[in-house]
Amino acid sequence: MVNGKKKALIVVDVQNDFCPGGSLAVAEGTAVVAPLNKLIKEFLDREEPVFKTRDWHPAKTKHFQAYGGTWPVHCVEGTPGAEFHPDLLDDPRINIISKGINERADGYSGFDGTDLARLLREEEVEQVWVGGLATDYCVKHTVLDALSEGFEVKALADAMRPVNINPDDGAKAIEEMRAAGAEIVGSESKAAGMS
Numbered sequence: 634m635v636n637g638k639k640k641a642l643i644v645v646d647v648q649n650d651f652c653p654g655g656s657l658a659v660a661e662g663t664a665v666v667a668p669l670n671k672l673i674k675e676f677l678d679r680e681e682p683v684f685k686t687r688d689w690h691p692a693k694t695k696h697f698q699a700y701g702g703t704w705p706v707h708c709v710e711g712t713p714g715a716e717f718h719p720d721l722l723d724d725p726r727i728n729i730i731s732k733g734i735n736e737r738a739d740g741y742s743g744f745d746g747t748d749l750a751r752l753l754r755e756e757e758v759e760q761v762w763v764g765g766l767a768t769d770y771c772v773k774h775t776v777l778d779a780l781s782e783g784f785e786v787k788a789l790a791d792a793m794r795p796v797n798i799n800p801d802d803g804a805k806a807i808e809e810m811r812a813a814g815a816e817i818v819g820s821e822s823k824a825a826g827m828s
């Protein structure tokens with residue numbers, strides 16, 4: 634605890650379907666793995682909590698295009714596409730948060746319908762560091778919810794990449810996170826998908 638604040642790391646949705654070759658691949662999605670692995674190791678070495686969120690959808694959900702939603706089928710619970718990327722560090726001390734379980738909700742945020750806020754408070758965490766996939770959806774919503782739950786947030790720009798349905802979605806997401814009170818750390822152009 635270098636700065637005296639109790640910290641936790643939240644690794645958002647680094648799953649096969651969001652990486653190249655997956656059904657909803659984010660360009661350069663695997664580029665987040667190395668910086669996140671470094672942080673996972675550092676946090677665990679200091680005995681600070683690490684959380685991995687995962688999209689964990691039912692096969693039928695309004696989140697998918699076939700049922701009126703926005704997205705192609707991805708991260709259906711128990712399928713290979715929903716598994717964490719094989720290069721992402723695994724460790725029994727890491728807490729896994731499954732989200733997007735509700736068939737009537739998108740469940741972008743790691744806090745939406747999960748125990749994450751309660752678990753962070755139980756660990757007396759004051760500050761969360763957030764990275765993963767994708768900048769403009771699940772990372773953004775997780776960051777905004779962390780702020781509204783009262784946590785300080787460092788958004789790890791080197792360790793996130795956007796979907797960018799519109800080419801400036803990632804850049805707008807960065808601005809939205811900053812305006813809400815997050816500290817943006819690292820390369821914003823990478824986080825926005827513009828480099």
Ligand SMILES: [Zn+2]
Nearest residue numbers: 688696708733
């Ligand atoms: Zn999803």
